[in-house]
Amino acid sequence: MLGVLSYNAILDAVIRSRGSVQFAEEVFSEMIRNGVSPNVYTYNILIRGFSAAGNLEMVLNFWSEMGRMDDAFGLLRSMALKGLEPNLISYNVVIHGLCREGRMSETSQVVEEMKRKGFVPDEVTNNTLISGYCKQGNFHQALVLQEEMRRNGLSPNVVTYTALINAMCKAKNLNRSMEFRVRGLRPNERTYTTLIDGFAQQGFLNEADGLLNEMVGGGFSPSVVTYSALINGYCLLGRMEEAMGIVQDMVGKGLSPDVVSYSTIITGFCRHQELESAFQMKMEMVEKGISPDAVTYSSLIQGVR
Numbered sequence: 001m002l003g004v005l006s007y008n009a010i011l012d013a014v015i016r017s018r019g020s021v022q023f024a025e026e027v028f029s030e031m032i033r034n035g036v037s038p039n040v041y042t043y044n045i046l047i048r049g050f051s052a053a054g055n056l057e058m059v060l061n062f063w064s065e066m067g068r069m070d071d072a073f074g075l076l077r078s079m080a081l082k083g084l085e086p087n088l089i090s091y092n093v094v095i096h097g098l099c100r101e102g103r104m105s106e107t108s109q110v111v112e113e114m115k116r117k118g119f120v121p122d123e124v125t126n127n128t129l130i131s132g133y134c135k136q137g138n139f140h141q142a143l144v145l146q147e148e149m150r151r152n153g154l155s156p157n158v159v160t161y162t163a164l165i166n167a168m169c170k171a172k173n174l175n176r177s178m179e180f181r182v183r184g185l186r187p188n189e190r191t192y193t194t195l196i197d198g199f200a201q202q203g204f205l206n207e208a209d210g211l212l213n214e215m216v217g218g219g220f221s222p223s224v225v226t227y228s229a230l231i232n233g234y235c236l237l238g239r240m241e242e243a244m245g246i247v248q249d250m251v252g253k254g255l256s257p258d259v260v261s262y263s264t265i266i267t268g269f270c271r272h273q274e275l276e277s278a279f280q281m282k283m284e285m286v287e288k289g290i291s292p293d294a295v296t297y298s299s300l301i302q303g304v305r
Contacts, residue, residue, distance in 0.1 A: 004039055007031045011045045088119045095125060099132030107132065123149070127160040134163040139171060162191045169198025174207075189215070193226040200233025208233055224250065228261045235268025240277070243268060259285070263295045270303030278303055 002010075007027065014024045031038065091114040098107045107129060111121060121129075126149045133142035142164060146156055156164075168177035177198060187195075192215040199208040208230055215222060227250040234243035243265060247257055257265075262285040269278035278300060282292060 001034060002031075002036065004031075004036050004042065007036060008039075008041050008045060011042065015045055086114075086117070088114070088122060088125075091119060092122075092124050092128065096128050099128055099135070102132075102136055104129075104132055104136050104138065123154050123157065126154060127157055130156065130160045131163040134167040137167070137170075139164075139167045142167060158186060158188050158191060162188070162194055165191060165198070166194045169194060169201075172202060174198055174202060174204065187215075187218070189220045189223065189226070192218075192220060193223065193229060196226060197229035197232075200229050201236070203233065203237055205230075205233050205237070205239075222250075222253075224255050224258050224261060227255065228258070228264055231261060232264045232268075235264055235271070238268070238272045240265075240268055240272065240274065256288070257285075257290075259290050259293050259296070262290060263293060263299065266296055267299040270299045273303070275303050 010027055011024055014027065028038070028042070031042075091110055095107050095110055098104070098110065111125070111129075114121070114125075126145060130142045130145050130149075133139070133145065146160070146164060149156055165177045168174070177195060192211055196208045196211050196215075199205070199211065212222060212226070212230060215226070227246055231243050231246050234240070234246065247261065247265065250257065250261075262281055266278045266281050269275070269281065282296065282300065285292065285296075
């Protein structure tokens with residue numbers, strides 16, 4: 001399989017020969033599909049090619065992916081000087097990059113600038129901003145923006161609602177997290193997993209179990225992450241037999257416990273001084289080819305002290 005150096009060589013050859021940037025984009029897409037991570041040289045080659053082709057939205061996107069938001073800002077503001085007006089997509093790309101870097105204070109400048117240019121923030125703009133505020137922990141601003149969206153006739157999507165639910169769960173406001181489910185939202189697997197984790201961490205295991213049943217009834221298949229969240233809830237309360245029952249249930253459904261699942265169980269046994277069981281689980285995970293991580297060893301060390 002080709003590596004990043006080989007892909008870079010192909011992309012560079014395409015760009016230097018003034019070949020089709022669409023072909024370069026196809027090569028880049030193949031690179032990502034094959035699990036090859038682009039490096040700074042990959043992005044620089046693509047930026048050079050798309051700049052020459054006048055496709056500045058793609059340049060903005062690549063700079064955003066690289067975290068070079070100051071360069072993206074500079075390009076956005078210089079486009080007008082070149083007779084090229086930024087469009088809504090241009091602004092959304094920059095807002096997305098700023099949100100990903102946690103530079104939320106700067107997003108308001110971009111939003112104001114786009115409004116001055118006559119662009120109205122759309123669902124993509126607002127969903128991106130809400131997710132950014134949630135990630136930063138600014139739940140108030142996220143909720144204000146969500147209500148503003150609704151007043152303007154825009155629909156927060158399931159990703160946005162899941163971000164809001166996650167924020168409420170972290171703030172231990174579980175009642176508020178459940179409110180979002182009655183607003184016409186069709187939850188997805190991640191939404192259910194987020195809710196199950198929130199209730200399990202607070203010890204509301206009946207509610208967490210109920211959500212798991214609702215999830216399955218809705219046609220969703222719980223993932224290893226979903227089961228691990230529920231396992232953690234039982235371990236926190238010392239209900240280890242039931243935690244092990246969930247492990248058996250997930251195995252029966254064709255899912256293999258991962259390092260997080262095992263470490264959670266081991267931590268639970270250690271926390272409640274069931275050291276023999278903890279070491280048995282450690283042996284089992286090694287036998288199954290799963291390497292213990294720092295959490296696993298830390299729990300075992302704490303347990304024998």
